[in-house]
Amino acid sequence: MLQIGPYTIETPVVLAPMAGVTDLPFRRLCSELGAGLVVSEMVTSDTRLWNTRKSRLRLDHSGEAEPRSVQIAGGDPEQMAEAARQNHERGAQIIDINFGCPAKKVCNKAAGSALMRDEKLVQEILHAVRKAVDIPVTVKMRTGWSPENRNAINIARIAEDAGINALSVHGRTRACMYRGEAEYETIAAVKQAVSIPVIANGDITCAEKAQEVFSKTGADAVMVGRAAQGRPWIFREIAHYLETGEHLSPPSTEEVEQILLSHVGALHSFYGEYTGVRVARKHVGWYLQARPNNDQVSESSADPVGFRKQFNALEDPEAQVEAITTYFACLKNGEDIAA
Numbered sequence: 001m002l003q004i005g006p007y008t009i010e011t012p013v014v015l016a017p018m019a020g021v022t023d024l025p026f027r028r029l030c031s032e033l034g035a036g037l038v039v040s041e042m043v044t045s046d047t048r049l050w051n052t053r054k055s056r057l058r059l060d061h062s063g064e065a066e067p068r069s070v071q072i073a074g075g076d077p078e079q080m081a082e083a084a085r086q087n088h089e090r091g092a093q094i095i096d097i098n099f100g101c102p103a104k105k106v107c108n109k110a111a112g113s114a115l116m117r118d119e120k121l122v123q124e125i126l127h128a129v130r131k132a133v134d135i136p137v138t139v140k141m142r143t144g145w146s147p148e149n150r151n152a153i154n155i156a157r158i159a160e161d162a163g164i165n166a167l168s169v170h171g172r173t174r175a176c177m178y179r180g181e182a183e184y185e186t187i188a189a190v191k192q193a194v195s196i197p198v199i200a201n202g203d204i205t206c207a208e209k210a211q212e213v214f215s216k217t218g219a220d221a222v223m224v225g226r227a228a229q230g231r232p233w234i235f236r237e238i239a240h241y242l243e244t245g246e247h248l249s250p251p252s253t254e255e256v257e258q259i260l261l262s263h264v265g266a267l268h269s270f271y272g273e274y275t276g277v278r279v280a281r282k283h284v285g286w287y288l289q290a291r292p293n294n295d296q297v298s299e300s301s302a303d304p305v306g307f308r309k310q311f312n313a314l315e316d317p318e319a320q321v322e323a324i325t326t327y328f329a330c331l332k333n334g335e336d337i338a339a
């Protein structure tokens, strides 16, 4: 169980914010498949930029499970405060501040994990946002800005003093980007240093790994990012294992087909035909790559790589749905889908 302000999150397994991935259709799907909490893709704190179609879609929360957590990114305290206020007005119930993204600049200003270097600015941002809204505010960060400067504990203490309600920590420094393996010692040290909830993140790819990260860190919850791409049912698998110590059976081919078709349909209607078709290509690639019996599939005639090539050339939603249906029919019958 994870407590964030007034919200009790029964399943302590959280979907990480991922720009370009955790859009509304994906967040809804992960919630349905067992994620206790999902976090939106980051939105810039510069509200002047919110009038683009991309930003408008990122600010849409229709039909989303509660509490709705929205991540903001930026380096100016007053702008961040204003962005928090406006997101709250648009339905956010938790504001998550991004000190974790390794991108150098967001809108030409230092933002994300680059900010971890400037503890005074971090403090100013946290106080400004905390003052601006009376809903829970959380922080997502890395373990530091370089392996020599793992200052997550300092930032965690600053956050706790500022009245922040929970912290997510990705077990890498900013300089590490996504290289090497995540380490959990610093996350454990952060958990020891503060009394607000800590969510452990980084390289959690299966139920056992989630359990291992809980034991190593003492964290209140775990957060899963990349492993949920093409495998949104990972949340129910982890939740089941944590509860019972037993593995949930993987979804059947029929269920994967049904989940994928409903995901792709949701993308088409959310983004509209042109963009929906393009966003769907990326997700379909992940689903097929993540198929548990991918090797067997490649050896048989139902070759997902060949299928992906053909699929990526399709330009309209109906053709995508038909291709997926044919792919799964062939997969179930062991026939050649490339024919």
Ligand SMILES: Cc1cc2nc3c(=O)[nH]c(=O)nc-3n(C[C@H](O)[C@H](O)[C@H](O)COP(=O)(O)O)c2cc1C
Residues within 6 Å of the ligand: 016, 017, 018, 019, 020, 021, 041, 042, 071, 098, 099, 100, 101, 140, 170, 201, 202, 203, 204, 223, 224, 225, 226, 227
């Ligand atoms: C494509 C992609 C986009 C991401 N976008 C964000 C983001 O907008 N905000 C953020 O705080 N972290 C972002 N991250 C970092 C993830 O939230 C997470 O911390 C990281 O992927 C490590 O977790 P994982 O090993 O479970 O993927 C992103 C990661 C990826 C792969």
